[in-house]
Amino acid sequence: xxxxxxxxxxxxxxxxxxxxxxxxxxxxxxxxxxxxxxxxxxxxxxxxxxxxxxxxxxxxxxxxxxxxxxxxxxxxxxxxxxxxxxxxxxxxxxxxxxxxxxxxxxxxxxxxxxxxxxxxxxxxxxxxxxxxxxxxxxxxxxxxxxxxxxxxxxxxxxxxxxxxxxxxxxxxxxxxxxxxxxxxxxxxxxxxxxxxxxxxxxxxxxxxxxxxxxxxxxxxxxxxxxxxxxxxxxxxxxxxxxxxxxxxxxxxxxxxxxxxxxxxxxxxxxxxxxxxxxxxxxxxxxxxxxxxxxxxxxxxxxxxxxxxxxxxxx
Numbered sequence: 401x402x403x404x405x406x407x408x409x410x411x412x413x414x415x416x417x418x419x420x421x422x423x424x425x426x427x428x429x430x431x432x433x434x435x436x437x438x439x440x441x442x443x444x445x446x447x448x449x450x451x452x453x454x455x456x457x458x459x460x461x462x463x464x465x466x467x468x469x470x471x472x473x474x475x476x477x478x479x480x481x482x483x484x485x486x487x488x489x490x491x492x493x494x495x496x497x498x499x500x501x502x503x504x505x506x507x508x509x510x511x512x513x514x515x516x517x518x519x520x521x522x523x524x525x526x527x528x529x530x531x532x533x534x535x536x537x538x539x540x541x542x543x544x545x546x547x548x549x550x551x552x553x554x555x556x557x558x559x560x561x562x563x564x565x566x567x568x569x570x571x572x573x574x575x576x577x578x579x580x581x582x583x584x585x586x587x588x589x590x591x592x593x594x595x596x597x598x599x600x601x602x603x604x605x606x607x608x609x610x611x612x613x614x615x616x617x618x619x620x621x622x623x624x625x626x627x628x629x630x631x632x633x634x635x636x637x638x639x640x641x642x643x644x645x646x647x648x649x650x651x652x653x654x655x656x657x658x659x660x661x662x663x664x665x666x667x668x669x670x671x672x673x674x675x676x677x678x679x680x681x682x683x684x685x686x687x688x689x690x691x692x693x694x695x696x697x698x699x700x701x702x703x704x705x706x707x708x709x710x711x712x713x714x
């Protein structure tokens with residue numbers, strides 16, 4: 401039993417090391433895209449904080465979702481955030497599953513390059529939208545009488561460039577369209593294309609719809625913020641996904657080109673090719689038919705072919 405556990409642990413460690421080497425090579429090639437995506441996440445946070453300075457509380461707008469969905473209350477706002485956090489953590493862990501599991505179809509670096517491109521495009525549209533028109537926030541801390549509804553004018557440039565967790569949770573003014581729905585829909589759409597479990601794909605769409613209802617019921621957004629997010633994110637992902645090159649599918653064998661070959665593997669491959677050439681076989685994998693030559697005859701797939709016949713082209 402101890403020997404079996406030790407053998408499996410050794411295999412797992414070798415798999416992690418091999419995957420780490422591959423991902424580091426991909427990271428060295430694509431670090432600019434990842435860095436640009438992370439920088440734009442920071443810019444999006446600055447923009448959301450900046451619009452808070454422009455926010456002015458006012459009466460709630462007439463909203464169909466507010467009439468149809470009962471209000472959860474300020475003390476139950478954590479339900480929506482808990483669901484969002486669970487989806488976020490689950491997706492991040494799934495993108496790193498190639499380091500551990502054998503059934504791996506994606507490369508972590510490449511999938512995050514794609515995800516960040518979706519997020520950045522949606523967030524740029526979002527910044528343009530919520531700066532165009534500032535609506536009175538429906539959240540409890542954004543209403544008239546709350547100390548957090550208005551931010552005092554910044555005293556320094558550092559205050560403008562600083563993003564803290566308090567500002568992210570208690571922001572106001574960045575309404576159309578929902579940032580939470582951007583992340584949820586991008587994650588669900590990405591897993592639907594590159595994931596393997598059908599039940600998880602169906603669960604993802606169910607969670608996305610549940611998250612939409614919870615956001616409105618928690619009064620964190622108006623219904624229009626959620627509706628616009630649904631069709632905007634889907635359209636953005638559709639067009640960008642068609643413009644980007646397709647990711648290599650590891651299950652098809654095409655992705656193995658990215659994996660470095662060891663000296664042993666190279667020697668083995670060279671010996672196999674030499675052996676095929678000596679037997680009259682083509683190196684092309686699509687033409688691996690065994691051929692032998694006996695008494696001037698070429699035997700192919702067990703059928704003898706006379707040299708005279710071959711000369712006459714018959």
